Amino acid sequence: MDLSAINPALLLASLLVAATPILLAGIGELVVERAGVLNLGVEGMMITGAICGFMATIVTGSPVFGFVFAAIGGATLAFLFALLTQYALANQVASGLALTLFGLGLSSLLGQDYVGLKPPSTPKLDIPFLSDLPFIGTVLFNHDIIVYLGIALVALVWAALKYSRIGLILRAVGENHDAAHALGYKVVRIRVLAIMFGGACAGLGGAYISLIRVPQWTEGMTAGAGWIALALVVFASWKPWRVLLGAWLFGGVTVLQLNLQAAGVAIPVEFLSMSPYIITIVVLVIMSADKSRAPASLGRIFHASS
Amino acid sequence: MLKLEKRPQPSQTFAYLTPIFAIIITMIAGGLLFMLLGKNPFEAIRTIFWDPLFGEFAFYYRPQLLVKGGPLILIAIGLSLGFRAGIWNIGAEGQYIIGAICGAGVGLAFYPMEAWFIFPLMIIAGALGGWAWAMIPALLKVKFQTNEILVSLMLVYVAEQLLASMSLGLLKNPEGHGFPGSRNLKDYSSAFNDEIITGSGMHWGVITAFIAVIFAYILLNRHMLGFSIRLTGEAPRAAKFSSVNPTRLILFCLGMSGALAGLAGLFEVSGPAGQISIDFNTGYGFTAIIVAFLGRLHPIGILFAGLLMALTYIGGEIAQANLGLPAAAIQLFQGMLLFFLLAVDLLTNYRIKRVRKETV
Numbered sequence: 001m002d003l004s005a006i007n008p009a010l011l012l013a014s015l016l017v018a019a020t021p022i023l024l025a026g027i028g029e030l031v032v033e034r035a036g037v038l039n040l041g042v043e044g045m046m047i048t049g050a051i052c053g054f055m056a057t058i059v060t061g062s063p064v065f066g067f068v069f070a071a072i073g074g075a076t077l078a079f080l081f082a083l084l085t086q087y088a089l090a091n092q093v094a095s096g097l098a099l100t101l102f103g104l105g106l107s108s109l110l111g112q113d114y115v116g117l118k119p120p121s122t123p124k125l126d127i128p129f130l131s132d133l134p135f136i137g138t139v140l141f142n143h144d145i146i147v148y149l150g151i152a153l154v155a156l157v158w159a160a161l162k163y164s165r166i167g168l169i170l171r172a173v174g175e176n177h178d179a180a181h182a183l184g185y186k187v188v189r190i191r192v193l194a195i196m197f198g199g200a201c202a203g204l205g206g207a208y209i210s211l212i213r214v215p216q217w218t219e220g221m222t223a224g225a226g227w228i229a230l231a232l233v234v235f236a237s238w239k240p241w242r243v244l245l246g247a248w249l250f251g252g253v254t255v256l257q258l259n260l261q262a263a264g265v266a267i268p269v270e271f272l273s274m275s276p277y278i279i280t281i282v283v284l285v286i287m288s289a290d291k292s293r294a295p296a297s298l299g300r301i302f303h304a305s306s
Numbered sequence: 307m308l309k310l311e312k313r314p315q316p317s318q319t320f321a322y323l324t325p326i327f328a329i330i331i332t333m334i335a336g337g338l339l340f341m342l343l344g345k346n347p348f349e350a351i352r353t354i355f356w357d358p359l360f361g362e363f364a365f366y367y368r369p370q371l372l373v374k375g376g377p378l379i380l381i382a383i384g385l386s387l388g389f390r391a392g393i394w395n396i397g398a399e400g401q402y403i404i405g406a407i408c409g410a411g412v413g414l415a416f417y418p419m420e421a422w423f424i425f426p427l428m429i430i431a432g433a434l435g436g437w438a439w440a441m442i443p444a445l446l447k448v449k450f451q452t453n454e455i456l457v458s459l460m461l462v463y464v465a466e467q468l469l470a471s472m473s474l475g476l477l478k479n480p481e482g483h484g485f486p487g488s489r490n491l492k493d494y495s496s497a498f499n500d501e502i503i504t505g506s507g508m509h510w511g512v513i514t515a516f517i518a519v520i521f522a523y524i525l526l527n528r529h530m531l532g533f534s535i536r537l538t539g540e541a542p543r544a545a546k547f548s549s550v551n552p553t554r555l556i557l558f559c560l561g562m563s564g565a566l567a568g569l570a571g572l573f574e575v576s577g578p579a580g581q582i583s584i585d586f587n588t589g590y591g592f593t594a595i596i597v598a599f600l601g602r603l604h605p606i607g608i609l610f611a612g613l614l615m616a617l618t619y620i621g622g623e624i625a626q627a628n629l630g631l632p633a634a635a636i637q638l639f640q641g642m643l644l645f646f647l648l649a650v651d652l653l654t655n656y657r658i659k660r661v662r663k664e665t666v
Binding site: 223 | 310312394396442446450451452453456457459460461462463464467468470474592595599632633635636637638640641642644645648649652655656
């Protein structure tokens with residue numbers, strides 16, 4: 001065992017990388033849930049985004065296209081969920097599960113010819129001066145653009161929910177869809193847009209795993225990241241900045257256990273690998289004491305009956 | 307203009323018809339998918355739905371229907387109890403794995419002793435293992451109101467890691483020349499879940515599944531607890547007033563589904579799979595969710611849905627071998643089925659009405 005091999009600067013830097021997929025998916029799901037919809041299909045949308053992004057990158061050679069297609073792929077799958085829950089008025093829990101099963105099947109079908117390929121690498125931003133700073137430069141200023149996009153998205157969602165009219169309407173729809181409907185807001189349309197935004201974010205998160213974090217395509221490679229993102233929203237009590245905090249926490253645990261595996265700690269590999277999931281459960285237990293923050297209309301079916 | 311109008315009560319007729327609609331739509335959409343993959347859609351659909359039952363080698367495939375249907379039905383019956391009451395155990399895959407580990411562990415502990423009581427002990431251990439694994443989300447939900455969906459699902463990943471650890475460590479076959487995986491229980495007659503009638507596919511797990519169907523039917527239709535489950539799902543407010551104990555219900559539904567999933571795992575590992583290995587589990591725990599919904603959460607419906615889903619598994623394997631249809635296509639096909647089912651379910655709860663455009 002050699003713990004001195006673990007470099008704290010690199011550890012923190014890889015924490016940011018490990019946190020990005022769940023951060024993106026989590027912030028998207030937060031918007032969906034604030035609109036009063038529980039989409040349990042995050043895992044399915046992430047893995048679809050992962051393969052869509054991977055395929056587009058291999059074909060076009062450009063990771064930028066990859067991420068765009070990943071977002072489109074995730075949003076398309078989310079649109080199916082929106083059709084089911086908003087127009088066909090299906091149960092949201094069952095529809096979310098269906099979306100995950102469907103997405104897993106779809107992605108492994110799409111990806112069967114892409115196993116073992118290596119995507120072109122996504123360039124890291126090289127910020128003059130800042131990237132060269134000792135320690136801080138390695139930790140904060142030596143990443144690809146998606147890492148910053150994730151953080152920017154959190155800020156954007158926070159500001160939009162708190163200060164903008166759109167945010168206010170979205171929250172109204174999530175808290176009391178009947179009242180929002182009575183005020184003349186298009187509840188279904190707003191929710192469909194929120195669901196698609198969530199899908200696009202999950203798609204980006206998935207593509208981040210297949211294009212940057214791993215970077216490779218293997219079946220079922222998101223390995224529960226979508227579910228962790230869902231847990232993240234509960235952990236965050238539906239508040240954007242806490243999603244960031246939670247993502248860093250889970251990213252930290254993931255990176256730490258990987259580093260411990262590499263350092264050859266006496267704990268068996270399997271037990272280290274299960275630690276992120278166990279910690280998710282523990283955190284869920286701690287946070288679930290406070291249920292007051294959940295949007296009041298979360299998971300309820302809206303039907304504008306006269 | 308078309309308008310949806312909520313039915314005062316769900317339509318009985320459509321409750322029976324919608325699964326059939328969903329299957330037909332899935333066949334059409336699946337046919338289109340297979341066409342996109344460059345296969346003849348009619349041949350593919352025939353291979354999946356017809357050949358296993360009536361084709362040339364049907365004598366070989368028909369028993370498989372029970373072998374694959376058994377665990378699906380067993381797990382889905384358990385899940386359906388909870389789903390009816392709005393208690394979402396989606397971690398059946400984990401409970402299935404733990405049941406298999408516990409059951410096989412007990413069996414292997416007695417190796418090489420031959421005795422009649424070993425297999426019954428394994429059954430008990432399997433059920434208890436699944437039950438205990440499901441008790442984690444149940445107790446957390448009861449004590450801390452933790453979301454059982456997320457906890458039960460997280461535990462699937464924990465169980466998979468545990469399975470890897472077991473097949474590489476504690477339960478590894480000492481005479482396995484270093485290969486991962488336990489001793490093969492097929493070579494250990496006291497622990498082997500053999501076919502009861504040779505060549506029929508009927509093993510103890512299938513019998514248990516049929517018993518579970520009957521048990522669930524009686525529970526839901528003739529027993530107070532079953533009534534409480536149905537009441538909680540259909541009219542939660544009424545359930546509150548009529549002194550239904552939610553804690554008891556959560557513990558019962560999750561515990562029962564866990565025990566049944568554990569049993570399914572044990573019967574699978576001691577029979578068709580034969581040994582604990584890293585990937586002996588084939589996702590039955592997740593497919594059973596589709597089975598439960600396709601069967602309308604009704605025991606008899608689940609029986610048919612389980613057999614149908616087993617058919618797609620077998621047909622999928624044949625299509626894979628004969629037509630080169632990718633395995634993932636079948637997985638997608640099964641996912642589509644649930645999708646379409648949920649969509650056409652609209653007809654059960656709502657009535658589509660043509661209305662004239664009103665002047666505003």
